Amino acid sequence: MSSQYLTRLEEPQVPPYPPDKMAQGLYGSLAQFLAPLLIEVDTRIDKRLVRTLLQTVVVILTFRDRVNGLLLSEMGGYLDTPDKAPAGTKRLSRLLHCSKWSAELIRSYLWHRATQRLATWKQAGMDALALWDESAWEKPESIASDDLGPVRSSKAARLTHVKKGYYTPPRGPIFVPGLHWLAVVLVGCDQSADPPALACMRWWTSRGARASFKRDEQAKLLLQGVLLWGREVMHVFDQGFASSFWLGLLVAFSLRFVLRWKKDYQLVDEQGQRRAAWKIARGKRGWQQRLVWDCRRHQWVMASILALPVTHPDHREQPLWLVVARRKGGLPWYLLTAEPIANADDAWRIMFAYARRWQIELTWKENKSELAFQSPRVWEWEPREKLLLLAALAYAFLLTLLAPFYTLLRRWLLRRYCHRTGRHCRQAHAPFARMRMALSRLWQSVPPHWESLSGRGQPTVSVTML
Incomplete structure (x- = not known):
């Protein structure tokens, strides 16, 4: 039996979803995602602008252009038919310049x-x-x-x-x-x-x-x-937050934190000497070694962990730990935390938290x-x-589609509207770009019906089960 045939057998089956119902169901899911915000905005502005707000988020998800993606004149043609683009642009401009609601x-x-x-x-x-x-x-x-x-x-x-x-x-x-x-x-x-x-x-x-x-x-x-x-x-x-001022705020509010410290910034070691972080860890062997996954370079690397008790010269009353994570061929991480560290497992937990x-x-x-x-x-x-935050809402909605609940939906979207043959694309844990492209192509081929989710008075939500 050929390896190509085995690969086809191992690929999961794609559910036979109808495109029109899926397009409307995803539109309903977006409306449900934004429902609390739409209801709040509806108490402040005209319901036509509320409908424009929902449609604008759909347009942001549908219109894919890195250079012109959030231009009002370009988005106006997607709010309605292209021949009515000036009217759509005016609607969007009225929504953004309305003083009755704020970002x-x-x-x-x-x-x-x-x-x-x-x-x-x-x-x-x-x-x-x-x-x-x-x-x-x-x-x-x-x-x-x-x-x-x-x-x-x-x-x-x-x-x-x-x-x-x-x-x-x-x-x-x-x-x-x-x-x-x-x-x-x-x-x-x-x-x-x-x-x-x-x-x-x-x-x-x-x-x-x-x-x-x-x-x-x-x-x-x-x-x-x-x-x-x-x-x-x-x-x-x-490292951009590494400073005495920021560390003082974290300590004052008694927060749990992991702060990547710059190697040249000074700390106080166990002997009470002020030295740079790299000098405190110099010559000290790691407590433990293990293979860890480098998500940036997509490979397994051998790493070691070490934790040293330290304090900061300006905040000596707060005991801290300097966790040093080293790996072959890469720069070490100097991680500062107030979390108690009793063994190597606690130190690994800090390192994995920063890796996230x-x-x-x-x-x-x-x-x-x-x-x-x-x-x-x-x-x-x-x-x-307001426009940038509307795009942030579109991004937040796309993140929700990465949940395990939508596994079959993602499989159907990617297979039907953004199919790729490369092994790297097929094995991606969270194919964000492909999913957004597939959703865009779905809504371009089968546009959702705006009027199906909005009625008189407050906006109503009717979600089609996916």
């Missing part, structure tokens, strides 16, 4: 959904992680808006990275006009559990009338997370590449933030 409604809704997910995980006895990270919302060609400030371009850093066999590009960071971008994603410690939940996205600038400071914006977000979650989650931070931070890196990739977050051309701050 705070969407932010509160995302926090609320993440808190509900956290309660579900706690009932199941599963620990949760709050992943923090910052990025930049880049608009390199835009200089007219007073809100835009200098941000370090990650795209320019990728383009100027030295490739073997090519000339050396210019050195040093490249700054372009844009906004600073903060995000918090809630995930479970177990990768096979429910998909991540988007908790918050916030944009801020360092210029103009709305100018702010990095630590102020981070502290505002941290205070909101403290009020909602407290010690129910473990907060995970990258790769999920928020995927969030940046999916938002910028798949959902065209950097394409809007809206000048005013509040309408621009």
Whole structure:
């Protein structure tokens, strides 16, 4: 029996779902996902704008264009037929410029959904992680808006990275006009559990009338997370948060945290000497070795773990642990935490918690590449933030489709509307880009009926079982 025949036998069967009912059922699932927000918005604005809000999220999911994905003139043609694109653009502009509702409604809704997910995980006895990270919302060609400030371009850093066999590009960071971008994603410690939940996205600038400071914006977000979650989650931070000020906030609020410390930043060792983190761990062998999966490079690597008791020079009253994770061919991780560590298993738990931070890196990739977050051309701050948060709602809905409950649905979508023959694509644990493409093609071939889920008065939801 040939290996090709065996491969075909091992492939799971695709359910025979009718496309028209599936398109309408997914539209119903989106309406159910947004129902609490739609009901709240319906108490403030006209019901026609509420319908436009729901349709706009559908358009964001349907219209796939990295350059023009969130342009109002392009999206207007998807709200109605192409010949009525100006009318659709006007409807969308009225929704975004309406002063009777604010972006705070969407932010509160995302926090609320993440808190509900956290309660579900706690009932199941599963620990949760709050992943923090910052990025930049880049608009390199835009200089007219007073809100835009200098941000370090990650795209320019990728383009100027030295490739073997090519000339050396210019050195040093490249700054372009844009906004600073903060995000918090809630995930479970177990990768096979429910998909991540988007908790918050916030944009801020360092210029103009709305100018702010990095630590102020981070502290505002941290205070909101403290009020909602407290010690129910473990907060995970990258090196950009490593500072005495930020560590002092975490200690003051008695939060559980894992903070990647910079190797040159000083700590106080057991002997009371102030030394750089790498010098404290220099020459000390790991407690234990094991094979771990590198999700970034998709390979198994041999890693070792070590934990050392330390304190910070400015916060000597708080005992800390410096967890050092090493692997062959890679830079070591210096992870600072206040969690008690009694053995190697506790140290591995801290290391794996930080390894889960790769999920928020995927969030940046999916938002910028798949959902065209950097394409809007809206000048005013509040309408621009509303449009970006509507795209964040679309991203949050796509994450819900990665749940185990939708396994058969994903299999049908990917097989029928985004089939790939490569082994890597077929074995992907969470094929986000393919799923979004398949959903887009489904709704383009069988457009959902807008009027089926909205009636008079408050919006009603009628979900078709998938």
